[in-house]
Each structure stands twice: as C-alpha cells, then as structure tokens.
Amino acid sequence: MLPNESRIGLRTWVVLFLVIFPTFFFSSAISGAEPRVAAKKIFMREKVRKMFYHAYNNYMTYAFPHDELKPLTKTFTDSLSELGNLNLEHLPQNYNGSALTLIESLSSLVILGNYSEFERAVIWLSENLTFDVDARIHLFECNIRVLGGLVSAHILATDPTNGLDQGIYKNQLLNLAEDLGRRFLCAFDTPTGLPYAWINLKHGLMENETTETSTSGCGSLILEMGSLSRLTGDPRYEAAALRALRKLWSMRSPLNLLGTTLDVVTGEWLEYSSGIGAGVDSFYEYLIKAHILFGKDEFWDMFKSAYLAVQKYFRHGPWYHEADMRTGKATYWQLTSLQAFWPGLQVLVGDLAAANSSHREFFHVWERFGVLPERYLLDREMLHPTEKYYPLRPELAESTLYLYRATKDPWYIEVGESIVNSLNIYTKVEGGFASIKDVTTMQLEDHQHSFFLAETCKYLYLLFDDSFLVNKNFIFTTEGHPLPVRSDWHEKLPEIYTPTNWTCIKNEKQGKRASAMSLQICPADILSPRRGNYVHGVESICHVPDSRADHRCMSDVECGVESISCRQRSCSIAGYCGLWLYVI
Template sequence: MKMRFWVLFAALAVPVCFAQSASVSTVPMTDAQKAEMAQKVRAECLRAWEGYKKYAWGHDALKPLSHAPYDWYGSGHSLLMTPVDALDTLTLMGLKPQADEARKLIDTQLNLDQDIYVKDFEITIRLLGALQSNYELTGDKRLLELADDLGRRMLPMFDSPTGMPYEYVNLKTGAVRGVNSNPAEVGSLLIEYGMLARLTGKQEYYDKAKKAMVALYDRRSAKTGLVGLGINVETGQWTDTAAGIMGGIDSYYEYLLKAAILFGDKDCERMWQTSLVAINRYLADERPDGLWYGQADMNTGKRTTTYYGALDAFFPALLALGGDVNRAARLEDSSNRMWHVAGIEPDQYNYATGQITAADYPLRPEIIESAYYLYHYTHDAKYLEMGKGFFDAIEKYCRTDDGFAALKNVQTKEKADDMESFFFAETMKYLYLLFAPPSTLDFNAVILNTEAHPMKRALGLK
C-alpha cells in the first residue's frame, strides 16, 4: 500500500497539513545517524538470513527457537518461500553474495510441479510477486520463466461462476477448492497478474485478475458502498457482513489504488475513489485521543466494533499515497500509540476501551511501512524516531541467537517458534529503506505490492 502518482492522481490530493505527535522527538537525524541505523538493520537482516541458511536451507522457513526447518505444505514440498521472498531485500541491501546464492537456489531448485493445494493469495503476493520483482531487478530470465509457469498453474483458480478465485488450487492438476473467500484474497491479485501480463504479453493474466476485482466491487453494498469480510465465490453471496480495513479486506483497497497508478487503469481509479468515500464516512472514528478506523455493518453502516490492529496500520501509507497526508499522519500517530501500550505492537487493540484484544506480534511490517511512506512525503524527523523505536523493540523482545521470533504475547513477551518470510520481505526492508539513502530504491519509479516487492511503473504503463 503505497505510491504517489500525483500527476495522474492530482484529483485525489488534499491540502497537506502534517500532524505532530508530542510523544515523538522531531530532532532531525544526521546523515551519519541515519546511515548507522541502516547499517544496524542490514546487519540484523544478514544475521537472520545466515540463521536460515544454517538451519533451514532449501526449506520454506526457519523456526528460530528450535532451529528446525519448516515447509508450508509439509516435508518435501518446499517452495523456497524465504529465499524467494527475501531476495529483493538482500539485493537492495547490497548483500550480493547472499543474494547470488539465494538466486542460484531458486533458479535451480524451485519446483512448481508439485501435487499440493496452495493458497491463492499468499502464493500470489509472496512467490509470484517476488519472482517478477527480482526479474525486474536482476534481468534473470529464469525468474520470469518461473513466474510465468506459476501464473499458468494458478489460472484455474479463476474458473468460478463469478470469476472470483477459489481459495486453493493444485499446482500439478489445476484442481480447485475453497468457495468461501474474502475481499483481500479475491481483490489483491491484479498487481502481480497484471504485471505478469505486461512482462509476458499474455493479456489473459490481466483480464482474469481484473474481472475478479470488478466482480467483488460490483457486489458492494448499494447503500453504503462497503464490502464485507466473507463472500462465496460461486454464488457471489456475502457470508460475513463485517466491514473494515482489517485483515481479510485490507489489501483489496490497497490494490484498487495501486493498480490504478501502476497500470493507469481508470476503472480501478474510479473504484478506489468511491470506496474511499465509503471508508471515511462509515469506518473512520474520531476519538478524544485521535483518529482511528473501526468496523461497521456493510449494509447499514452502523458501527459494530472498535478494533484496530497491526494489519490496519497499513492504511496511513495508503492514505498518504492517495494524497491525504494529513489524515495519514493522524492515523499513524494512533498506530504508534497502540504500539507503545505494551512496548511492542499487539495484533489487535480496542481503541475505545484501551484493551489489547489479540496479544500476539507476528513480526508484522505495516506500521513501519506507513512510517516509511510518511517520511517520504513529509521528511518529518518523527518518523525516523518512530522507526528507530520499532527496530529497538523488535531487537529487544524478538531477537534470538539465529534470527527473530514472533511473540505469543506482547504483555508477557513470550516468544513463538515462528519467523515468517515476510519478516525479510517487508519488516526488514521497510526498516532499511526508512534510513537508507533515497537512491536505494527510487520511490517514484516503483509500486510495491502488498508483500513489498517493487514493480517498475514504466513497465506497468507500457
């Protein structure tokens, strides 16, 4: 969730007024201090990568407490999730030997011809998105061949009566299953399949992913303009009418704006603009301590719950990308307050009662992503201080001998034996980009998918 096509999206821009947070220092960091922070992040990413290499090489992930390898779909069915997801981060950090060894492993060992049912959303944003992004970064044609092969194997998921994808597809047989889905899984595919269409010349990829997104949008509430949390992809009927920006819905909204920018797609622009009106009308919640976004019934717009969480914290970045930097800054201040309730971010927080309602921390990146976006737009030093605070807390509470561990409980700080691939792809990347020189990644030249894999805007618009 991020971008800024201010020429194409001038109509979305609003007067900018940068909110300040009294709890965060605004003393500028020197270039030397920023470089020192970038180097610390780089060193910790390298240390975690070496832990993966030592204990889980060739597998999907490392269990950082037990030092055991983990494969998503069972032993013997690795899709090399961590090497694929981490590759562009290693490249951007200048860790060339590590990037080269990861790319060699992927080029020679990634096997897509497996009799396994894979989840459409996760495989698309992590695996497909990373293969394309790394092809664009390196020019390695094998990566594009793998992306095209994966895209072809995933296409049967779109063969539902509505055109919305089934949740799972078998990579070998093309068989599908899982009729009950959600907006994020249905509507967060166009960045990857659209770019695959641009890179291969196969328009079918773009058309099927866009058809799914439009089918979902067309089923929004006629009264409020909101979508719910659950939908049956065969009947098109809603199975859960809870509306919000939370996980299960979040990246659908993200991809409306990003696809509009990346591809110059006017339909996506229109869908984003109308959706944003509904979001701000029914979900935004002004409270004495600041701006939050809660949940409502999609059909009535009535407030149902006052939860905000780690996944919701992507929204400041999306607001900033769409031109509303003032609202984005206010919401990031609220996200930062949530982070400090227990010294590190809970997965869900009731902002009306001040109670943590889901106490785990899975090493999520979204609040850091939003700080990165807001620093780009405002150059306000407080976002560097926020980022330093996020990094320090992760290092203090999640660091292990050979990596970083998720937390079972942010109040007790008990660790979980889990280090997902997005820790490399997103959390460490956003921390690094926040402090690294802007030339590390040209913010205006790329669109980052929801897994933080950069896609070149010049290729998307061709």
C-alpha cells in the first residue's frame, strides 16, 4: 500500500512512465546504443536462420514426406493422427504421412526470403498431397496446422512480391485446403453445432466416437475456416465455425467464464475448472484476432467480456491461476508453458504494463530452468512431477516479439538472445532439434515438432528482422501462420482498426495512424467499436468503472477494479473507495 500522500499522483506517474518516458529515453539515451543493438540483431538473425535450416534440412533428409522428424535416430513419425491423441488410440494402419512439417514451414520459408524452396514445396504439395486417407485426426490440430498452413501459403503464393512463378501456380494449395475443409464439415453435425474433436479424413465421423472436446477445440476454428470461406466464396466453413463459437459463448457462466472440456452432443460441461492455458488458451486469442481479421463487433463484445473475467478471476499479480467457472474461486495454482502466449495477446489490446509484468515472470522461470517447463506448481514452488518436459514451444518467443515491437525496448532483444542460446545449447543435436523430456536433467526426447519451424524459429527470426512485416498487415494464427488483414474481408470495421500496418507505425508521408502494438494503447479506449464514438478516461480494457461516482462505499465489491493493475479496490473504514492502493 502506498503512503497517503503518494496515492493521488500514482495515476499521473504511471501515464508519464508509459507514455513520456519511453519517448524521451529512446530519443536520447538509446541513440548511442542503436548501432550495437542493430549489430546484435543482424548476428542473431543469422543464428536463427541457421537454426531453421538445421531443423528443416534434417527433416527433408530423414523424414520427408512423413509428418515429423525424430532427430535423435534420424527417422520419422507419421504423427498427424497422434496429435492430441494422448493415449495413441485408433491409429491408422496404412497412413504414410502428409508432409506436415513441410506444410508448417511454408510461410517461414517466405519470411526468410527463400522463394525458390517455397516454390519447390508448393509444386510438390500440388502434385502429391491428398487427404483421401484412412486416418483419424484431431480437428483442432489439423485445422491450425494443415488448413491454416495451406490457406496462409496460398495467400503468400498469390502475392507476386514473394517470388513464386505465377504461371505455375493455379490455386492448387487453395484447392487442397477446400478439400480438407469439406472433410471437416461432418464434425459439426451435432445437436449443438459444437464439433466432434475427431474425424476420419476418408470416412468422416466414426461409430461410437467420443463426444468430449475442449473449449479450444470448439472455439479456435474461426480464423482458418473463416479465411477459407472468404477465399472460396463458400460460406459453409465460416458458418459452421461461427455457429460453434456462438454456442460455446452461450454456455459461459454468469461470471463470463468457460470450463475446459465439454460434451458436443449434450452441450454440458465436463470440467468446470478453467484458466488461460491448455484447453482454453486459443479461444481468447481467436476472439480478438477474429475481430481484427473480419471486423465483427460480435467478436469484440465476446472478447471484452471474456478478458474482463480473466483479469478479475484468474489474475493474481503477474500470474494467472485457474478457477471454477461457476464460482470464480481458485482451483489450481500453476504455471503452464502455453500461458506464455498471454502477454502477446495483451499487447494487441494495449495492456502493456500487465503484459510486461507477466512476460518477465515467465522469463525468470525460463532462466531458472534453461527452458520453460510444461507445468510449474506456483503454490508449492516446484515442477509438476509428471510434466517436466519442454517440447520446443514458441509462446515465450511469440510474446517477446510482440512486446519488442510495441516498446522497442532492447531488453527484449536480450531475452530473444537468451532463448536462442538455450535452444542451441540444450536441444540442438546432429539430426535437428530435440524436445526435452525432463528440464531438471535436460534429457532429450526423439521428437522435433512441426511448430518449431512454424512458430518458434519464425517468431525469433521476426524479433531480429521484421522486414516481412513492413508495410504489410498480418495477424498470426495460433500456429504462427500469417493471414492478411484486408478491407474486403471486413463486415464493418472502424477506421482506427484499419491502419496500413497493424505492426508498424506509418511513415510521415502516410500519416499518423498506427496499431495498438505501436501506439501502446488499447483501441477500445479510443473508439467504441459498436457506437463509433470517441471515449476518454480509461487506461486499459480491464477497467471496471466505479459503481458510485462519489466513491462512497459499504464494501469492497462496490469499489470496482483499478484500471491499471486490475486489482479489486478497497473500501476504507471511513466508507470511501481507495483509488490507487496497488503498485504494478
């Protein structure tokens, strides 16, 4: 708690720190450091480039056209049917892979500027890839990895600046994506409209298929399937994903919280505990990104309510625990590596103070163990006994990229350097990059996940070289596949949301509009998406207005939530709400 004489000025100091200090500091003191930072970025860019090609070339040598590389034995695994299949049930007998890692690498090849290899990959996939295979696949995993990879690569292939010979490309990747999308549709044939988690690519829905799925599995389909509809003119894909998302949102609790697992036939929750990690994470991500991509107010309204609930019931200082969706009471106090995406999401809505706070805690854990363990028990200050692994996940690198682009703070370059060094020290082997089975011993596991090339290397490369993003307007799917923000895809989007580039400030000739990433503010606080009018006086989206204008109160509940730290305000003995009781 601050001394009484300090409370009144805290808001002013926070605003000065967030707005004036970075401008002053980086316009003067950092000028001398700019050449050193620039040199480091070039050096690290080349280091990441070598990482990508070490992983990619070993995959092409020892695993292609199978799904993923086993780097320790220099062999392969046909893992598309294993993704999400924890018990490895109902595996196909005659499935020989779908070149999963190659599909996942397509946009990374363009970002690295390797147009010739991108062209060769497109030609091979056009001539050889088929989805008419007897394989049971996880809808969510296949959607974000394969459908998203193909849709994104099609868009990049039709961009003449990416070096692909337009004479040889006749929308083959889009045709493959549409074929896969049609095979997805049977999953949505349920009484609720919520999709089954599993389908067979050749035979559709299998008899006695499980009706259990996750919140992410139902609520993280709209970007890929919506894009497919916009590209093909067939509304069925977007309609199916949107119906599922709306049904899922209707199942939220009165606290605007959702559980983790549910039944797609009955529409009943099976697991009431929830958080921002596994099973739920990309649901939140896709609400805000769908709003950016398609411009529907509906997505923004969902996101804002959901985000407020997360801040109110899950957040504890810089950490996010899990809570019961019905009561809001904490259930599990744990860090999971998938939560590390959250600071990046917060950058998109301008909550930089909260994003920085959480990101630093995740990085401290990374420094402690050398990598980010899958699950860490916060209340016991120990690793989860059975989830000590690190499968080359990208989330910390992703948030580091977003925060650097928003702040230009060179400290994030140092974070990226640390991540790159750890990956090379602990996971690089002769045959590629191997997952870590136990972070306490750094024992390796014989698996190089496709997302290492789709996301981890990509985000690290963009951290040190963002030329791909200059004067371009992309959002990235949860699997790291870039999708362009196009005005002709927008149902309705206020002008504030359609700058030339969501990730780069416009130059002087282009004007002053810029993104939430570069403005360091929450767009919701500048413009109301529904009404289109300007509003003032709110620092961040997590703000909950006071219930009483004069700040008189009978209990803490009446005082609302403080707008910077998102912590509950206190009602004093004298009956007044304390306005600035917490320090970030």
